[in-house]
Amino acid sequence: MLKKEKDDRFEKNDSLRVLMVGDVVGKPGRDVVIRRMRDIRETYEIDFVVCNAENAAGGSGITPEIYNAIVQAGVDCVTLGDHAFRQKSFLPVLRSNDQRVVRPANLPSEAPGRGWTILEAPATEKRPAVKIGVAALLGRVFMQTQGDNPLAAADKLLEKFADVRARFLDFHAEATSETQIMGRYLDGRFSAVLGTHTHVATADEQIFPNGTAFQCDVGMTGPFESVIGRKIDSVVENFRTSLPTSFDVASGDARLNGTIVDVDPALGKARAIRRLNFGIDD
Ligand SMILES: [Fe+2]
Numbered sequence: 286m287l288k289k290e291k292d293d294r295f296e297k298n299d300s301l302r303v304l305m306v307g308d309v310v311g312k313p314g315r316d317v318v319i320r321r322m323r324d325i326r327e328t329y330e331i332d333f334v335v336c337n338a339e340n341a342a343g344g345s346g347i348t349p350e351i352y353n354a355i356v357q358a359g360v361d362c363v364t365l366g367d368h369a370f371r372q373k374s375f376l377p378v379l380r381s382n383d384q385r386v387v388r389p390a391n392l393p394s395e396a397p398g399r400g401w402t403i404l405e406a407p408a409t410e411k412r413p414a415v416k417i418g419v420a421a422l423l424g425r426v427f428m429q430t431q432g433d434n435p436l437a438a439a440d441k442l443l444e445k446f447a448d449v450r451a452r453f454l455d456f457h458a459e460a461t462s463e464t465q466i467m468g469r470y471l472d473g474r475f476s477a478v479l480g481t482h483t484h485v486a487t488a489d490e491q492i493f494p495n496g497t498a499f500q501c502d503v504g505m506t507g508p509f510e511s512v513i514g515r516k517i518d519s520v521v522e523n524f525r526t527s528l529p530t531s532f533d534v535a536s537g538d539a540r541l542n543g544t545i546v547d548v549d550p551a552l553g554k555a556r557a558i559r560r561l562n563f564g565i566d567d
Pocket residue numbers: 308339340366482483484
């Protein structure tokens with residue numbers, strides 16, 4: 286039997302440890318978050334959870350009830366993407382003063398909601414409390430919803446985060462090239478640039494030379510026996526015949542995909558990054 290060796294790269298010490306959870310899809314995705322987030326937080330000693338929940342309501346958008354359930358389960362900040370405004374019932378939450386939910390910052394200024402927030406991770410035995418800036422941006426390549434130039438928008442976000450060292454960006458984009466451009470552009474200026482939207486985790490997690498943790502996509506939290514969360518037969522039928530079919534959320538093999546980033550709390554530089562792939566019954 287192989288002896289499991291201790292991995293020194295993931296010694297926590299005084300690091301701020303943040304988990305970014307990939308797009309939550311429908312009830313299977315919600316179930317993993319709601320039933321297992323406390324366990325995940327404890328097992329991996331997570332200090333702060335950011336969770337993209339843009340597909341949490343039947344695969345499209347989020348409702349106030351679902352949002353409350355996800356926050357109560359142990360999510361500190363919810364991010365949204367191109368489906369941010371799909372559920373009308375959620376618009377009042379976006380218009381409210383709630384600081385825990387963020388939609389892409391490069392959408393029109395008339396759109397409801399905030400594009401960035403500053404929250405706090407509580408003190409631990411090894412470090413004081415840490416302020417955390419979280420923002421979301423929408424990519425433009427292969428994206429139906431078109432936002433303003435995301436690089437210019439990122440520069441504006443950095444002005445808001447001038448007094449915050451730990452800075453996290455959810456870059457909601459389709460093309461890995463666009464996400465790499467964003468990551469390289471922000472290297473040394475954000476603690477982490479992590480992609481969402483494709484629902485497929487990429488194996489390129491790394492720390493860039495100036496200290497930004499990066500991954501093209503952190504993946505999906507939802508049913509993995511599916512096509513990016515939808516029932517296989519109906520989406521295949523749609524692509525085979527071009528006839529409209531209902532893209533219902535699938536049900537099998539609910540998993541949480543996310544990425545854990547350790548950050549130097551004083552400098553805001555990333556110290557470690559690793560992927561998480563956690564089944565509902567793990
Ligand atoms: Fe999504």
